Amino acid sequence: MSSDPVIRPRIRVGTSGWRYPSWRGDFYPEGLVQRAELEYIGARMSTVELNGSFYSLQRPASYLRWRESVPDDFIFAVKGSRYITHMLGLRDARTALANFFASGLLALGPTLGPILWQLPERHEFESEVLDEFLGLLPRSTGAALELARAHDERMHGRTWLETDADRPLRHAIEPRSHSFDDPRLRTLLRRHGVALTVADTAGRxxxxxxxxxxxVYVRLHGSAELYASGYSPGELRTWADRCLAWSSADGIRRDVHVYFDNDAKGHAPHDALALARLVGDAPSAS
Structure with a gap:
């Protein structure tokens, strides 16, 4: 009698972004052209966090180029628009979400991973506002396509409105206000199936x-100096142990995504590779 194969949780480790001048001649070899940097990342890591999408709407051609630069089993986490999180404060966000999903995310196809919504420190917990916003988030690429079709006229001529398959779509939220230490938060996140980000920020x-x-979505911004300090071997071992425990805690299958954002002095890619080795995250050969 045959049984279904066991699907094991996957721990993926990468960096937040990949275009940093200080990485050139250090992590990136001397002479590596900028357009080849993502391909270099893709050969050594299993994931990366796209952060350009936080600052402005990207174009479909960019998402297509990024997808073509990495192996088929690579995963892009995509950082949600700061227009939605920082300017709208999550309020009345339907059209802005439609524009965001119409801008080309779906062109990533099977490499599209979780969407991160990073909130500013000034954004305090408001149960009703958060509940309404989380209810707008699409839970599949098919639902994201339907939402994207509601984009406004500013997006005409620069949209991607197709998907090759209807896949699950996951979201994570990263609050930066202590007001989110509220039991209602976890109730809301459970209702909407959204992950609460674990962020190491040097105590900030x-x-x-x-x-x-x-x-489980983890962002490591630096343990001692925000965005700048590296992680010691002992600290990386501690984070590895946490990730391994989270991936199978309480009998629940959890994928764990870890992104190093301590890029100011070039530590991020080196720390990412070190942690990946500790948790057994080895990308397939391209």
Missing amino acids: WPRFEPNDADL
């Missing part, structure tokens, strides 16, 4: 523990 912002979503 609160660090929350994961909730019970099937995704």
Whole structure:
């Protein structure tokens, strides 16, 4: 009698972004052209966090180029638009979300991973506002396509409105206000199936523990100096142990995504590779 194969949780480790001048001649070899940097990342890591999408809407051609630069089993996490999180404050966000998903995310196809919504420190917990916003988030690429079709006229001529398959779509939220230390938060996240980000920020912002979503999303901004300090071998071992425990805690299958954002002095890619080795995250050969 045959049984279904066991699907094991996957721990993926990468960096937040990949275009940093200080990495050139250090992590990136001397003479490596800028357009080849993502391909270099893709050969050594299993994931990367796209952060250009936070600052402005990208174009479909960019998403297509990024997808073509990495192996088929690579995953892009995509940082949600700061227009939605920082300017709208999550309020009345339907059209802005439609524009965001119409801008080309779906062109990533099977390499499209979780969407990160990073909130500013000034954004305090408001249960009703957060509940309404989380209810707008599409839970599949098919639902994202339907939402994207509601884009406004500013997007005409620069949209991607197709998907090759209807896949699950996951979201994570990264609060930076202590007001989110509220039991209602986890109730809301459970209702909407959204992950609570674990952020290490050298004590600048609160660090929350994961909730019970099937995704643990971790951002490591530096343990001693925000965005700048590297992680010691002991600190990396501690984070590896946490990731391994989270991936199978309480009998729940959880994928764990870890992104190093301590890029100011070039530590991020080296720390990412070191942690990846500790948790057994080895990308397939391209």
